Amino acid sequence: MSKHRRRAPARKPRRTRAVVGGAFAATVALGIGLALWSFGGDGSPAGAASGGSDASSGSVSPGPTRTYPLSQAPRTIPAVRSHTAARGPGWRPEPGARVVVSDASLADEGKLIASELGLAYSGRRGDVRPGDVRLALAEGGEGRNPESYTLTVRDGRVTISGPADAGVFYGTRTLKQEVHGGGTAPEGVVEDAPAKSRRGFMLDIARKPFTADWLEDRIRELGDLKFNELGLHFSDDQGFRIESDTHPEVVSPDHLTKAEVKRMVDLAASRHITVVPEIDSPGHLGAVIAAHPEVQLRDAQGVATRGAIDISEPRSAAIVDDLLDEYAGLFPGGLWHLGGDEYQALTVRDPEASYPQLAAAARKAHGSGGNVADLTTDWLNDRAATVREHARAPRAWNDGFFRSSSVPPAQDIEVAYWTGKEYGARQPLEYLGAGRKVLNYNDEFLYYVLGEPQTFVYPTGRRIYEQWTPRVLRGTEAVPARYDAQILGGSFAVWCDLANSQTQDQVAAGIRMPLRATVQKLWDPDDPAMSWAEFKELAAKLG
Secondary structure, eight states: OOOOOOOOTTTTTTBBOGGGOOOSSSOOOSSOOEEEEETTTTSEEEEEEEOOOOOTTTTOOOOOOOOOBBBBOOOOOOOOEEEEEOOOOOOOOOOTTTEESSGGGGHHHHHHHHHHHHHHHHHHHOOOOOTTTEEEETTTTTSSSOOOOOEEEEETEEEEEESSSHHHHHHHHHHHHHHHHSSBSSEEEEEEOOSEEEEEEEEOHHHHHHHHHHHHHHHHHHHHHHHHHHHEESSSOOOOOOOSOGGGGGOOOOBBBBHHHHHHHHHHHOOOOOOEEEEEEEEHHHHHHHHGGGGGGEEEOOEEEEEOOOTTTTEEEEHHHHHHHHHOOOOOOTTEEEEEOOOGGGSSOHHHHOOOHHHHHHHHHHHHTOOHHHHHHHHHHHHHHHHTTOOOOEEEEGGGSSSOOSSSTTOOEEEEEESSSSOOOOOOOHHTTTOEEEEEEEETTTTTTTTTTOOOOOOOHHHHHOOOOOOBBBBBBOOOGGGGEEEEEEEEEEEEETTGOHHHHHHHHTTHHHHHHHHHHHOOOOOOSSOOHHHHHHHHHHH
């Protein structure tokens, strides 16, 4: 990550890079100005400025004082990327203080932080009084990371500005943590932006139902931690957990209503979180098969294959596409997870001999050399086309990309890399070398599998914090840095294989520190200066 800085004039305070919770050495000279960073589109600091006093942009020049020591960087999770120290009392909520906004589009962010800090929300106003918090869209923000922000504490006021409302929202999360953690937002300027644009949490609600209230609590938690994705795996062999109008027969008795899901999606949107739905296919469809046994895959001896549908049967595609089309209206975000993993027809020694109907359909589609992997890739591409019609970007698990297929998966399908243990496993470099965009779901660090079946153990926040980065896609080795831009981000995942092993409250407690460690490394993958013990102590203090 490049940091292009202009040499600061003599006797001005030097910029200091803050780390998790503010455990850092701040070496700052006395002086009369602040040097500021602005973040580029990739989240890296680019360029520098000094002087000026534009409150909306965060450029300030506080005068010298001997009354206060130089401030220290705020202690937050994730840690801010840069804090320029200054002398002053900082800011704390006081009676009569207001939140004002420069643009009506920031009303949701303004009302939320006002309610959280006990301030009055005064809407769009041009005047800013001592004690106020001002939220502003920065001028000239084109080309900047929309999730970046500047938080300035000066003259008893707070200004949070960014090129888009997402960045302003993240600035309010920093302010909230500053106040809750220490009572006072420190004097000076924070310049902040995430290293990775995808910061996710995925939850398997198909095997284990979770209540709407519990899910809403997780959304609030994720928002405060600056996550921006919530994945919902809601269809599998054990259950189908969201109300359906097109196929009510597939829905499990214990499910979420569409009204509950809409409330969740709206809450997530207010926290700048995209809900990413997943209807896994052509495997993991046992709940659909239970209602439609005619689409179940059977081998040459007529034995049913668990969870797999017969992709040579036109009815299979019709049912799945009905569901994809229906839920596109319920999940308005621009992302969709197609699954694609663990199709049992491709885990046998000779798929063509074991499933002659699939082999025949493959030859019909691709000539005499067509195979079952070709047909399965056709399935993935067809489902991608279905969600693409709804302006959704498709995603699939890495074991849905088959080396034995002569049919390439559509290039815009993002690779959710979770394992190197699958049949015919491929290294991450095969995907990256082909130019694909990849998301990190590394099952050795980021998989919380209820009951710890097979070789899984519950991941610890400490191991993530100390050993994992977004470039560690498989096992414990990082891929070369030249591929970093292709790794969009990552996701912590909860799978409910042994659903009754933990209650939902135990799950919330178990993932608390792993979530915080994960987002810290997605926001800033560099080694944090704060020790794990200090990070854990800070998390307890922030609540």
